[in-house]
Amino acid sequence: MTKRIAIGFEGSANKLGIGIITEDGDILANVRDTFITPPGTGFLPRETALHHNQHLYRLTKLALEEAKLKPSDLTCLCYTKGPGIAMPLITVAVFVRTLAQMWKLPIIAVNHCVSHIEMGRLVTKSENPVVLYVSGGNTQVIAFAEGKYRIFGETIDIAVGNCFDRFARDIHLSNDPSPGYNIEQLAKKGSKYLALPYVVKGMDVSFSGLLSFLEKDLKKHLETGEYSKEDLCFSLQETVFAMLIEVTERAMAHVGATDALIVGGVGCNLRLQDMMSEMVTQRGGRICAMDDRYCIDNGAMIAQTGLLMYLSGVPPTPIEETIIRQRFRTDEVDVVWRKDENYDMQGEGM
Amino acid sequence: MSLSLKRSPIMEETAYPNVGTILGQGAEAIITVVAFNEGIAVKKVRPAKTYRLPQLDTKLRKSRTNQEYKCIQRAEKAGILVPKIYHISKPESSLTMEFIHGKAIRKVLIEYQHDYISQHPSIIQTSKQSTLAPQPADPYELTPTEPQNDEPDIQVDDNQFSTAQSSDDVQHPLPNTPPLQTEDEDIVHSRLVIALDDQIKHIAEELGTILAKLHDANVIHGDLTTSNMILTPSNQICLIDFGLSYASADIEDKAVDLHLLRRACTSTHPALLSFYDLTLQTYASKSVNSTSVLKRLEVVELRGRKRSMAG
Numbered sequence: 266m267t268k269r270i271a272i273g274f275e276g277s278a279n280k281l282g283i284g285i286i287t288e289d290g291d292i293l294a295n296v297r298d299t300f301i302t303p304p305g306t307g308f309l310p311r312e313t314a315l316h317h318n319q320h321l322y323r324l325t326k327l328a329l330e331e332a333k334l335k336p337s338d339l340t341c342l343c344y345t346k347g348p349g350i351a352m353p354l355i356t357v358a359v360f361v362r363t364l365a366q367m368w369k370l371p372i373i374a375v376n377h378c379v380s381h382i383e384m385g386r387l388v389t390k391s392e393n394p395v396v397l398y399v400s401g402g403n404t405q406v407i408a409f410a411e412g413k414y415r416i417f418g419e420t421i422d423i424a425v426g427n428c429f430d431r432f433a434r435d436i437h438l439s440n441d442p443s444p445g446y447n448i449e450q451l452a453k454k455g456s457k458y459l460a461l462p463y464v465v466k467g468m469d470v471s472f473s474g475l476l477s478f479l480e481k482d483l484k485k486h487l488e489t490g491e492y493s494k495e496d497l498c499f500s501l502q503e504t505v506f507a508m509l510i511e512v513t514e515r516a517m518a519h520v521g522a523t524d525a526l527i528v529g530g531v532g533c534n535l536r537l538q539d540m541m542s543e544m545v546t547q548r549g550g551r552i553c554a555m556d557d558r559y560c561i562d563n564g565a566m567i568a569q570t571g572l573l574m575y576l577s578g579v580p581p582t583p584i585e586e587t588i589i590r591q592r593f594r595t596d597e598v599d600v601v602w603r604k605d606e607n608y609d610m611q612g613e614g615m
Numbered sequence: 616m617s618l619s620l621k622r623s624p625i626m627e628e629t630a631y632p633n634v635g636t637i638l639g640q641g642a643e644a645i646i647t648v649v650a651f652n653e654g655i656a657v658k659k660v661r662p663a664k665t666y667r668l669p670q671l672d673t674k675l676r677k678s679r680t681n682q683e684y685k686c687i688q689r690a691e692k693a694g695i696l697v698p699k700i701y702h703i704s705k706p707e708s709s710l711t712m713e714f715i716h717g718k719a720i721r722k723v724l725i726e727y728q729h730d731y732i733s734q735h736p737s738i739i740q741t742s743k744q745s746t747l748a749p750q751p752a753d754p755y756e757l758t759p760t761e762p763q764n765d766e767p768d769i770q771v772d773d774n775q776f777s778t779a780q781s782s783d784d785v786q787h788p789l790p791n792t793p794p795l796q797t798e799d800e801d802i803v804h805s806r807l808v809i810a811l812d813d814q815i816k817h818i819a820e821e822l823g824t825i826l827a828k829l830h831d832a833n834v835i836h837g838d839l840t841t842s843n844m845i846l847t848p849s850n851q852i853c854l855i856d857f858g859l860s861y862a863s864a865d866i867e868d869k870a871v872d873l874h875l876l877r878r879a880c881t882s883t884h885p886a887l888l889s890f891y892d893l894t895l896q897t898y899a900s901k902s903v904n905s906t907s908v909l910k911r912l913e914v915v916e917l918r919g920r921k922r923s924m925a926g
Contacts (some may be wrong), residue, residue: 458670467837467859507667511642516643543666 266398269340269576272328273568274321276357277377278401279308283324284565285332285339288572290387293332295406295565296324305437307430307455314352319362328564336368336512343571347593348402348550362587371581373571374588377562378403378595381528381539382414383573384566389553395522397513398595400529400562401426404509406468406516407595409603414595417516418468425505426517426531428472432501435480435489436494447459449534455499459492463504468512468519506537510544523550532560577602628858631655631714643679644858651711656701659683659858679858684710686834686860695825695830698851715853720818721841724884731809732886738807807886811893819890821852825898826873829854831903833864835872840879854919866904870911874900877916 268287275282284295300316302308329336344361347354347469358464365372366600382396397406404420424538433444438451462478464471479497486492492500525545527538542552575581579601632638632778639646649658663669663674680703690697702711713804717846732738811819822844829836836843837859845853863869873895899905 458668460671460674461673463675478621503668503671507664507671510666511664514642518640540666547665 269572270332270338271341271343271373271572271575272325272339273343273375273380273564273566273571274319274357274361274562275377275562275567275568275584276316276321276353277345277347278353278562279316281320281324281353281357282562282564282567283321283328284563285328285334286565286568292565293334294328295563296328296331297561297563298324299442301440301442304439305434306440307434310350310352313350314356317353317356319441320520325364327539336364336370339368339370341359341371341373341571341575343373343375343567344370344587345377345380345567346588347590348377349589349591350402351537351589351591354591358587358589362584365584366466367527367589371575372587373575373579373585374582374586374597375567375571375574376593376595378405378407379414379598379600380566380570382407382526382595383570385526385528385553387569388556389526390402391524391526391551391553392523394524394526395513395517395520396400396526396555397509397532398529399425399509399527399537401496401531403529404472405595408516408520408522408614409600410520412600412603413598414600415595416594418470418512419467421466421471422473423476425470425472425509426529428442431476432479432498435483436497443530445531445534448502450535451495452498452502452536453580455493455495455497457492457496457499458503459486459497459500461500461504463508465508465511468515470508470512473502475501493577502534503537504533505585506540506578510539510540513541514544514548514589517545517548518548523548524553525529525550526553528560530561568570573602641858647799648714649711651701655714656711657714658709658711676704680705680708680710682861683857686836686857686862687712689832689834689862690854690857692831693828693834695828696847697849697857698853698855715845715847717845717847717853719842720822720844720846720852721883723846724815724841724887724890725816726810727815728809728886729886732807738809757804767854808889809886811887811889815887816888816893818846818852819893820897823894823899824901825852825854826876826894827898827902827905830872830898830908832867833862834860835863836860837869837872837875839876841870841876841883866907866911867915869904869908870915873908873912874915 268289270285270287270293272283272285275284279300280297281300282297285293287293298316298320300308300313302312341367342356342361345354346358361372364370365398378398379399381398385396386392386394393409395417396405398405398407402424404424404426405416406418407413407414407416429446429448433440433448438444438447462475464474479501482496486497487494517523517525522547525541527541531537538552545552632655634648635649635778636648637645638648638657642658644661646657646659648655650656659681664672665674667675684700684703687697687700698712698715700710700712703709704711826839836854836857838856843854843856845855847853861868876894877891880888884890895909902908
């Protein structure tokens with residue numbers, strides 16, 4: 266029997282990614298184009314959708330060429346159903362609908378967050394980690410229990426990446442390659458710590474108050490030279506990451522897990538990876554930091570998850586149901602492809 | 616208000632633990648038994664977290680230890696039995712406090728539940744027959760209005776405190792697993808409703824009174840589970856572990872506090888949800904603000920943002 270191959274389309278935010286993967290997990294192609302806006306600005310829904318629209322055809326062709334495949338070699342088409350920004354999501358979904366009818370292939374609608382986790386498990390070979398999912402739109406601490414990826418803790422307002430992006434905009438950092446990357450580089454040169462609001466409520470975190478606090482005295486700090494941009498980036502990173510590691514550790518203690526996996530764009534940050542590694546090593550576990558190429562939104566992870574779903578018998582999504590959902594929660598998906606593993610939820614007496 | 620105990624199951628665990636025994640270790644603190652004044656005490660230390668910036672780490676550990684100390688004091692002033700604080704060390708971020716004798720209420724309830732079932736084996740049978748709940752037609756279906764509470768409330772016992780079973784414990788079997796054969800004891804228990812005896816009823820009433828006092832003193836416990844309540848040999852309830860406590864007069868905070876207790880009850884001794892109901896009923900009659908808190912509690916439970924999450 267020939268290997269089954271899926272193509273995945275991701276466009277939930279400012280990155281358009283198309284990836285092709287086999288059932289053995291070999292990534293045959295994973296191409297991407299990022300919509301980058303000038304410093305001091307962010308990406309807007311309409312413009313982002315337009316960007317995706319302009320590049321969809323070219324990238325699809327490129328992915329097929331890289332993988333040396335014809336459309337007839339594919340088994341199924343996978344696309345991001347959500348969560349994400351509506352207009353970019355719709356653009357991609359409509360394109361996939363069209364392809365499905367031209368190529369006569371089934372469609373699988375995929376949850377973006379779940380696909381980050383599945384790609385992380387595939388790449389790092391970690392079987393049952395507690396997952397810290399940190400990106401521009403999401404901040405969640407997730408563990409697998411009773412057939413679903415359960416959210417143990419999450420942000421109660423803005424996502425960590427959103428907090429970083431907005432601060433980068435405030436201090437006019439470049440959006441190339443990403444605002445978060447540039448904050449990380451500045452933070453390396455900072456050393457003076459400004460105490461920021463540290464908001465952890467049980468396993469939940471909050472960042473909006475912290476951002477307002479930073480913005481309030483930003484001008485004053487920079488003008489008087491009391492704190493440099495570098496110092497502020499340093500303080501921001503140290504505070505926010507300490508909060509994230511703390512809630513991850515709490516979730517690990519709660520479910521009795523030893524391994525931790527970081528996924529999502531902010532997971533590329535080396536300081537976050539170092540802090541996580543220190544915490545996890547002290548607990549006698551292993552950290553599975555992800556490769557940059559997979560941490561960032563991409564098509565291969567959508568293809569990988571869609572193929573897992575397809576092969577485990579999830580029926581393809583009928584064309585009239587290939588809709589998108591901006592708020593498609595991680596814990597709504599029945600993870601039917603993972604049957605064996607389960608945490609003992611009774612252990613902690615909660 | 617002392618309970619009349621026939622044979623006290625609580626008295627069995629009166630042996631002192633050895634010095635050095637670790638009573639608990641969470642993400643944040645380690646609790647050990649230490650020698651103190653020819654007796655023993657409990658020491659709770661928040662060790663340094665090397666992953667975070669030292670000045671941030673020191674600040675957090677200090678303020679949390681301090682907050683815990685203050686909340687215990689406030690609770691004590693409100694007339695609630697709490698461990699006495701012997702020593703607080705700010706540099707070390709540790710609290711040394713009284714060792715509380717007795718048995719966690721969680722244990723008391725689980726044993727009661729277990730004994731009741733072994734004395735009334737027929738109850739399981741009845742429950743099995745009557746709990747053939749209809750399964751969702753298509754578990755893969757993910758629509759924006761995914762039903763969360765599609766399980767009917769099944770009552771085996773028409774206990775006056777019987778209540779709707781939370782969907783937290785309900786398992787949706789996958790299509791290839793026949794629902795009945797895979798049902799283990801726990802799931803069956805989660806659908807049972809067990810009547811309370813006088814002793815358990817009394818504990819629930821005591822607890823309701825304590826929680827009313829606590830909230831009227833504007834202390835939010837933050838981690839109300841039945842493991843954090845100790846029934847002492849003199850049949851009083853001692854509240855422990857104020858590690859997540861804070862002061863607040865907000866009805867939302869109080870409602871969430873009670874909601875956490877419900878969640879803890881449904882996951883650890885689900886057949887005794889009437890215990891929670893009686894606790895709440897007593898709380899309602901004793902607390903000054905109970906009307907608005909209970910009204911908010913309904914909203915909190917309906918909100919269900921985290922219904923199906925942490926056990």
